[in-house]
Amino acid sequence: MATAAQVSLETYLTTSYERDPDYVDGVLEERTGGEYDHNVVQRAIMIWFYLRGREWRIRSIQEQRTRVGSTRVRIPDVCVFPLDVPIEQVFTKPQLIAIEVLSPEDRHSRIEARMRNFREFGVANIWVVDPETRGGVGFERRELGAEGALCGGGLADLSFAAGVVSEDR
Numbered sequence: 001m002a003t004a005a006q007v008s009l010e011t012y013l014t015t016s017y018e019r020d021p022d023y024v025d026g027v028l029e030e031r032t033g034g035e036y037d038h039n040v041v042q043r044a045i046m047i048w049f050y051l052r053g054r055e056w057r058i059r060s061i062q063e064q065r066t067r068v069g070s071t072r073v074r075i076p077d078v079c080v081f082p083l084d085v086p087i088e089q090v091f092t093k094p095q096l097i098a099i100e101v102l103s104p105e106d107r108h109s110r111i112e113a114r115m116r117n118f119r120e121f122g123v124a125n126i127w128v129v130d131p132e133t134r135g136g137v138g139f140e141r142r143e144l145g146a147e148g149a150l151c152g153g154g155l156a157d158l159s160f161a162a163g164v165v166s167e168d169r
Contacts, residue, residue, distance in 0.1 A: 005027075005028075006026040006027065007023070007026060007027070007028055008026070009023065009026075009071065009073075012028070012073065013065075013073075013090060019031065019033075019034065020063060020065065020075055021075075022072075022073060022074050022075055022114075023071075023072060023073040024071075024072050025071045025072065026071065031075060032102075032103035032105050032106050032110075033077065033101065033103050034103075035103060035104070035131075037131040037132065038077075038101050038102075038103050038131050040131070041101050041129055041131040042062060042077050042078060042101050045060075045077075045078050045099055045101075045129070046060050046061075046062055046078055049078070049080050053083075057082060057083045057084070058080050058081065058082055058083060058096065059080070059081055059082075059083060060078060060079065060080045060081075061078070061079050061081075062077065062078055062079075063075050063076075063077065064076070064079045064091055065089075065090040065091065066079065066090070066091040066095070066098070066118075066121070067090055067091065067092050068117045068118060068120065068121035069117065069120070069121065072117055073090065074098075074114055074117050074118065076095075076098040076099055076100060076114075076118070077099055077100055077101045078097075078098075078099035078101075079091070079095040079097070079098060079099070080095060080096045080097040080099070081093075081095040081096055082096060094118075094121050094122035094123045094124065095123055096123075096124055096125060097123070097124070097125040097126070097127060098118045098123045098125075098126050098127070099126075099127040099128075099129060100114060100115075100126075100127070100128050100129070101129045101131055102128065102129065102130050102131065111128060115128070
């Protein structure tokens with residue numbers, strides 16, 4: 001999925017792409033997604049958090065560039081962050097939740113690398129959601145192994161989004 005050409009971080013950050021890729025150590029990595037089921041679940045999660053934003057003092061945003069390291073920019077499908085965190089065009093502070101919605105072409109190694117980057121950046125909660133089952137796995141920072149291996153975690157109850165999602169099925 002990665003292209004071979006090296007790109008500087010400055011070039012990446014000042015370039016518009018049709019579908020924003022991740023930036024990993026000078027290489028642009030295509031992101032998966034764009035299928036109907038993926039988009040419906042992503043939208044449902046966004047709406048659910050948006051409707052609770054004022055009460056919970058949070059914001060949610062889709063596909064936000066997040067600088068997870070000096071040579072890495074990842075773009076989670078959905079980010080949730082506290083209202084008191086200053087808005088940045090490219091996030092440089094960890095969000096409360098980084099959410100990845102799986103696509104048919106996703107591989108475990110790709111998802112694990114993304115989750116490891118979010119964990120190392122300090123994201124407190126990471127969710128991986130399967131649009132087919134409308135379920136997923138949620139990890140808190142303490143449940144991610146010190147060596148970067150995934151451990152623990154549990155099925156996230158995503159029934160909160162069922163009302164929004166079911167109308168599109």
